[in-house]
Amino acid sequence: MQENPGQADAGRTGAKSASRRALRAGLLLACFGLGLGTVVWGGIAWLRDARLGRPTLVFNYSRMMAKRLPRIAAARQEGRPAVAVLGASGLVSYPEGRRVPDRLQQRLGVPVESLGMPGSGPFEYYFLADEIADAGPAGVVVAVNLDHFSDAWQGAYARPQLAGRIGPARLVEAFALPLHAVGLTADRLLYYVALVQAGGYEPWYWLTLRQAQLGRARDQLEAWLQGGRYEPRNDSGDDTPERRFRQAVRATTIERVFTGPDIRHYRASSVREHYAAILDGLDVDHPVLQVLDATIARLRRDGIPVLVYVEPIEVDYLAQLGLVKGPGLSESLGRIEAVVRGRGATFVDLHALLPPEAFRDAPGHLAYDGALDGPAALADALAPRVRDALADANDD
């Protein structure tokens, strides 16, 4: 069939206008990119020397894992598989060589690798379980602090971004877990996993650092408006009215939360805030229990022996406040134990292991330089149980 010349003209005009539209759209997009790039690059150049304005613990954690997991893998290749220890500051906030994993290594005589990070808890352990399992440890020791079950803990230390480390194969399982307890919505979970899988982790890290620096830039602006120069290392923090105000807020918070300026003990209301879920008896479907269960299941799936221990708390002080009454606490411990044993892991309850003098502050960090060395005492109690768990696994 012969083409009508009019139709051909119209077709050419249409194609021309379509390409013009595409060109215009491309130019508009380029202009948009120019504006965006100018601000982001300019801002980053300006911020290059600024210090971090807020913690970037998510990335610190990831960096730490990137260093230590290969050591676990290397130990396996050398034929001396290492024991990995997961926990929060109760595990690691001591001088080098005197941390709980160091003490364990001295007692076990096998390599022990600390994967502890202040502020971490069962949600972080869950996010990192694939990578830990892939490293092939001889066993995994998980420290569970009874504070982990409180909303206060989850609200203060949540690092949902670590969910990017979940392997795609576990996404379906992750959707079914109550990860919203740490602010992780389904879209964030998908996004973080996709970002890490697409190799976008480093740019993300880089951008987040710059964003963190901006907080400090705000402090500098604050100081400039007050006619002064910002001194980040000013210990007294009283060089501007804003910093004096923040000092006052800190003092008030300490007064409200702790019984004295030495933060030796929580006030009763703060104890309730941190331990109410445990003292009242944990719900069977408590989000932390579900996540702990999934973490152990993941590790056990690869045949890795797992030992979960409950970190010591100052039970005498709780009793003194009259907060340990009824069966709540023992019910809670029973629920944790059931979850742990249900997955074929070892449960060790050390919550009442240590006397009051073994604690140095309200959150339960242990004293290490007095008559009683808390981390050493803890390792003494833990080491034989770890040894047994590893031996049982070998027998199997």
Add this chain to the structure above:
Amino acid sequence: MLFVTFQFALFLGALLLVLRLLSGRGSAISNAVLLGASLVFYSLWLPAYLPLLLVDIGVNYGLLQAMRAAAPGSGRRRALLAASIVFTIGLLLYFKYAAFLLESALPALQTLSLELPVPEILLPLGISFYSFQIVSLAVDVYREDGPPPSGLAQYALYIAFFPQLIAGPILRGRELLPQLAAGMQRTPERTRRGFWLLASGIAKKVIVADFLLAPFADELFGAAGVGNARFHWVGLYAFAFQIYFDFSGYTDMARGIALWLGYELPENFHEPYLSRSPQEFWQRWHMTLSRWLSLYLFIPISRALLRRVPDHAGRLAIAATQLITMSLCGLWHGAGWHFVVWGVLQGVLLVLWPARRGRGHRAPLRLADGPAIFLFFHVFCLTLVFFRAPDASAALAYLEALFVPGELPGWPRLAAAAVALSALLHVAERALRPRARDLQAWFARRPGRAFAEAVAFGLLVGLAILVSGAGGEFIYFQF
């Protein structure tokens, strides 16, 4: 999914692409895609929320259809409307208020030796907003005041249309249903307007509310009584502007996204802090909620009361209705007594504030209005303390701190500068809003201007990315 996240940008980009590929295939197809996308958007928050939304939609659609089949004015029709309202508000009461009501009743229950566990119920996202939209359509269909939905899919999209699903604006059937029937109307003018609204929303939410104002407001309300009165006043102003820029920024984004999809959503804010009275304020602040409260609570209750009271008690009946309506408005904002107190205070202001005769809220501002604006803004700010404080005792501590000099010297200049900038932006909005379309048309006339517009939008998004490290959720999501 928050509008100001990369994942939302990906979601929206993918959706626009699909709609572009399907353009010309009829409104039924594009609306079906839009409905699917809205349900995905909703479930991407927490998948567990989705079944409740679907049940709410399914049951209410069934009741709506049965109501349409019943004769107007019949008892059956009334019963079906009541069933729809009871079901929808019942779900809202259970999910949002059950724990609060039980907690409030605990002392009384304990005196009766009754131990009832307080349930931990997760609040489904947007339930306060979509419940009101469901009720609104049910009542409108009952009154035959507006078009009914043409089918389940259209009804579901009216409820679940994702730009407005989570935090409004609260629509009426007559606003969205005819548009859904006509299909997407995407024009260059709408696309451009959508860009402007999106840019305005990002600037308001990410840069002004989250970066400039929120840190200081959070600090102050987290430590009522610390510092000095100047800090507390600046903190209060910071929160007042934060909540405005947060919520109106969200609305701007919602409207902009809807325009990109080819739909028009109503405005929700008209510079409320330039109001001269509470009556004017409530016609400028969260306008679609005010309209809902007026149409479906205030007018029916006041009419019913006026029929039952003698003529001389009419004013009293109106005042009582205002108090009831605003108390419920407070409770709608959150399950807490401090929200109720805030609502009651709004009611008291509406009752006691002298009405402006002859000059409604549309009257242009004059210099002489300055004192009235200043006075009302401060009175409203004082009531906001109950809105923001975690509980009534913290609110009282904050109020006290506003009038106690305190020992700390100096004042927070950066926060004060941020507040001053916010106030200027607020005034600028008033000046620019009526001229926005002319301005957009001016940019559209020359290609060079359009490129400048694109560069400016890029600069703004770049700045938003840079400062968004501490980006928070939208304040109104929790309601």
